[in-house]
Amino acid sequence: MHCTREVTKDIIWVGGNDRRLALFENLFPIPDGVSYNSYVILDEKTAVMDTVDASITRQFIENVEHALGGRKLDYLVINHMEPDHCATIGELLRIHPELTLVGNEKTFRLISQFYDIDMEGRTLAVKEGDTLCLGKHTLHFVFAPMVHWPEVMMAYEESEKILFAADAFGSFGAHNGALFSDEVADAKAELPEMRRYYGNIVGKYGPQVQAVLKKAAGLDIAVICPLHGLIWRGDFGWVLEAYDKWSKYEPEEKSVVVFYASMYGDTQNAAEILAGMLAQEGVKGIRVYDVSKTHVSYLISEVFRCSHLVMAAPTYNNGLYPAMENLLTDMAALNLQNRTVGLIANGSWAPQSGKIMDAKLSAMKNMRVLDGTVTLRSSLKEEQTEELAALCRQIVESL
Known part of the structure; x- marks a missing residue:
């Protein structure tokens, strides 16, 4: 019929x-x-x-x-x-x-x-x-x-x-x-x-x-x-x-998407706190994603939507956590560009993830990586909350 x-x-x-x-x-x-x-x-x-x-x-x-x-x-x-x-x-x-x-x-x-x-x-x-x-x-x-x-x-x-x-x-x-x-x-x-x-x-x-x-x-x-x-x-x-x-690789919105990879919840905790700080500063349209749980196609869609990205990931086998590496590889393959990025890195004894993320982003076109990567040693300590607040201020000022 x-x-x-x-x-x-x-x-x-x-x-x-x-x-x-x-x-x-x-x-x-x-x-x-x-x-x-x-x-x-x-x-x-x-x-x-x-x-x-x-x-x-x-x-x-x-x-x-x-x-x-x-x-x-x-x-x-x-x-x-x-x-x-x-x-x-x-x-x-x-x-x-x-x-x-x-x-x-x-x-x-x-x-x-x-x-x-x-x-x-x-x-x-x-x-x-x-x-x-x-x-x-x-x-x-x-x-x-x-x-x-x-x-x-x-x-x-x-x-x-x-x-x-x-x-x-x-x-x-x-x-x-x-x-x-x-x-x-x-x-x-x-x-x-x-x-x-x-x-x-x-x-x-x-x-x-x-x-x-x-x-x-x-x-x-x-x-x-x-x-x-x-x-x-x-x-x-x-x-x-x-x-x-x-x-034109121009963002739809002046907003922030937070991508995190976390094995035991400590990197996630820092990402969640930063997202809350951004919301308190009046940023609208924030989204937070676990890159291990969310298919990369949805993450790529959010990169096309938002002007600002936060990438938070632990070191893994002296390299970058695989799910975050996969996202960055996909971004590069799709020619993504013209975004501002803040970084949160983690590593218990030899933190490398921040340097690796910075290098991968810097190889893309017109990607501005903000100063002051927040580097955790296993977990976020009370005295580091000011580092997160400083990263939050940089993001808000650049929006």
Whole structure:
């Protein structure tokens, strides 16, 4: 049985949800599942805009066939050749052997790497700025390399002012009935999962996202159709603003996130006391995380949110506690920059964690590490509370 929605009279959503998948890319927790968006355009020629993950093949095919209503399928436009959007290319070709695959040279190279599909005489290669006329609808192709794969492109439909945005402007989470941003009570409630999706999936490629945003600024966009998450219509200027900040590595908020690693609670104690001091000084939006307990994807999201970080960790085997080292490694891999950081180090006989954290942060771009690392010898002593207070003052003054 089909489950489709009209984006407009001639553009039909034919995607679906996977609520069973636990890890996106077998890496990122998705407790609320994930959506896969695909679209059919009905005109003199018909087109499907991207396909879906193998997990929802049956639903997708039923949706496409219902939307086509017995018509043949002329084109499959492949904006992004990642398997969660391309696993059903072969099935569509089996049902509609007459269809033409639309992509760029890198798209077709990736298809041949992933799948054994005979593409001879079945492809239409497009370049930046090319168009595809379907009748009343014309697709303009806007290339978006490394957002977040090298073959990525977007398609702008000029008559209805719709941007098919590939993986940009997407989010974790399955649809809960509502498909459009103006159908949910508060679209901005989606922001944390949008940020976590952006930061971990696309975050490394800020300059490339900036390049695409500049291209998009020249388009009159009424609707954004991403491959995951809500379809954006109505007031979505704040979504573009968020992408602009994230891709410039500018924080959303002037606030503090405290990350701690602690084996026996002593490093945690110092981190908790500092968080309380910051709150007493009027800092809003503080969050405190145990890096051993919280998946790193949520921690990365908070780095994108906050202007100031506190990192508190013990020495471990004369090195840095592994969970904190993992966070710092991920931050470096994602090109994170432009933050102010305070440090709390611990070590019972040879404290090294402060020096290691400082070195790793200093290797990142525009990371300001505050003076006066608070170094504990096993536990916080009463006479060291002034050191914490001094670190608190530095953070507050720099906010």
